[in-house]
Amino acid sequence: MSQAPLHQQSVRELTTALRQRDVSATEVAQHFLDRSKAHPELAAYLALDEAATLAQAQAADQRLAAGTAGALEGLPLAHKDIFVTKDFASTAASKMLQGYRSPFDATVVRKLADAGVVTLGKVSCDEFAMGSGNENTAVAPVGAAAAAPVRNPWDASRVPGGSSGxxxxxxxxxxxxxxxxxxxxxxxxxxxxxxxxxxxxPTYGRVSRYGMIAFASSLDQAGPMARSAEDCALLLSAMAGPDPERDSTSLNTPAEDFSLQLNESIDGLRIGVPAEFFGEGIDADVRTAIDAALKEYEKLGAKLVPVALPRTELSIPVYYIIAPAEASSNLSRFDGVKFGHRAKDYADLQEMYVNTRTEGFGDEVKRRIMVGAYVLSHGYYDAYYLKALKIRRIIANDFQNAFKDCDVIAGPVAPSVAWAIGEKANDPVANYLADIFTLPASLAGLPGMSLPVGLGAGGMPVGLQLIGNYLQESKLLNVAHRFQQATDFHLQRPAGF
Incomplete structure (x- = not known):
């Protein structure tokens, strides 16, 4: 068993220790529950239920003892509060759903449970996943009386990013x-x-969206977040797979073991470097860390190839037409009739709708609903929404042209490191601009990932983005894993944690 504390061990190390009975699932779950309760200042958790978690852990211990353990048996994991769960409230960090209990588990939650995962609790996010800093949350975190933004462990005065902050x-x-x-x-x-x-x-459709509270249905996709590419590969192997009976957008692509290709050589790998990701607007500290990472890849035998993604700058207006349009439709179900928040004071049905949605939705959600309703309205559908769909297709074609010359595409995840809490709170456009490098792959439905490659201004982490062609998650994870075998950025931790 690794001598490191349990919270410093990888998914691979923890599952190995559990399977070898070096530690029990109950002990591991209790360790993480204690740590989670000991750090309320981060406002990371919206719901903890020690009894429910320990009951799952005890059941995992029984399966481990009986030799019927799943691939991730006993591993504790936190679920973003955008996935519905039977054992924990599912709020999407919104007053509209505060206290809501789902009668079923999301497919992602169920599949991970089938693999033996133990749910620690539900973690905070931007309301209905709308935001870039995790400041748009309306539900109080565990141990607090009022809603509060999640804080970055590297610097508590800064955002952790959003919406999965x-x-x-x-x-x-x-x-x-x-x-x-x-x-x-x-x-x-x-x-x-x-x-x-x-x-x-992952590629859009790789992971079922069933039970994921919808924001923009043609863009939303679930995935794992962990310390390393190896950990993500183990988790994605349990999460992915078709779900035709529940999610019509899930791909009919069999589940696979994404860890099988992790150690393949990347000698001769062609890494596409789009000029559009390295122009004006990217901070010097981010550029320095990304350039150093690309040089490390060259040492590992990869070749850097210039590619073009000429519509990158159009991804922001396209996304902020399509996503709000879909959000305005998806969020129309929250009207106070069947479930969720209902206004107490109203004179008739129309007033109940208006008051409920006015009280239940936060400012950013209202903003996107209004933008979406506008671009879908008569006289503007063709001018905005239909044109955005056409440009979306062109953006996807740009990627396919680029992949003729490279195997993966690399660049920064964001133009800067994490900013201060409140710095962009009153400037939604500034928040939107922070997504310029991640939006194109989302619009194209391509798989993309982030891995830590250094520290920038203020000692804050910098992430390298890798984008692959459709269904090339194994290749992306392989490319990330080989970098992490040669460096230790993924092992660095914020002080005090």
Missing amino acids: GSAAAVAAGLAPAATGTDTGGSIRQPAAFCGITGIK
Whole structure:
């Protein structure tokens, strides 16, 4: 068994120790529960239930003793509060769903449970996954009386990234060995970069969206967040696979073991470097860390190849037309009738709808609903929404042209390191611009991931983004893993954690 404390061990180390009975699932779960309760200042968790978690851990111990253990038996994991769960409230960090209990588990939750995972609790996110800093949350974290933004473990005055900021902060601080996240426009990759961990957004449709509270249905995709590419490979192997009976957008692609190709040589690998990712707007400290990472890849035998993604700058207006349009449709179900928040004061049905949605949704959610309703309205559908769909196709074609000359594409995850909490709170456009490098892959439905490659201004982590062609998750994880075998950035931890 590794001599490192449990919260400093990898998913591989923990599952090996559990299988060898060096430690019990109950002991591991209790360790992480204690750490999570000991660090309320990060505001990472929205829900903990010690009894429910320990009951799952005890059941895992029984399976381990009986020799019927799953691949991840006894591993504790935190779920982003965008996945519905039977044992924990599912709120999407919104007042609209505060206290809501789902009668079923999301497919991702069920598949991980089938593999033996123990749920630690639900972690914070931007409301309905809408945000880049995890400041748009309306539900009070564990141990607090009022809603509060998640804080970055590397510097508590800074954001952890969004919308999966709770997931990233929990993993970075050792409050969970791994967590689930969702990525609509970069919400796995950007918080992973800001918190110095690894995260992967699979090809759209690789992982079932059933039970994932919808934001933008043609963009939302679930993925794992953990310390390393190896950890992400083990988790994604349990999460991925078709779900035709519940999710019509899931791909009919069999589940696979994403860890099988981790150690393959990358000698001769062609890494595409798009000029559009290295122009004006990228901070010097981020550029320095990314350039150093690319040089490390050259030492490992890879070749850097210039490629073009000429519509990169169009990804922001395209995304912020398509995503709000889909959000305005998806969020129309929250009207106070069947479930969720309902206003107390109203005179008629129309007023109940208006008051409920006014009280239940936060400012950013309202902003996106209004933008979405506008671009879908008569007279503007063709001018905005339909045109955005056409440009989305062109962006996807740009990637296919680039992949003719390279195997993977590399660049920064974000133009800067994590910013101060409140710095961009009153400037939504500044938040949107922070997603410029992650949006193109989301619009194209391509797999992308972030891995830590150094520290920038203020000692804050910098993430390298790797983008692959469709269904090339194994290749991405291999490329990331070989880098992590040669460097130790993924092993660095924030002080005090």
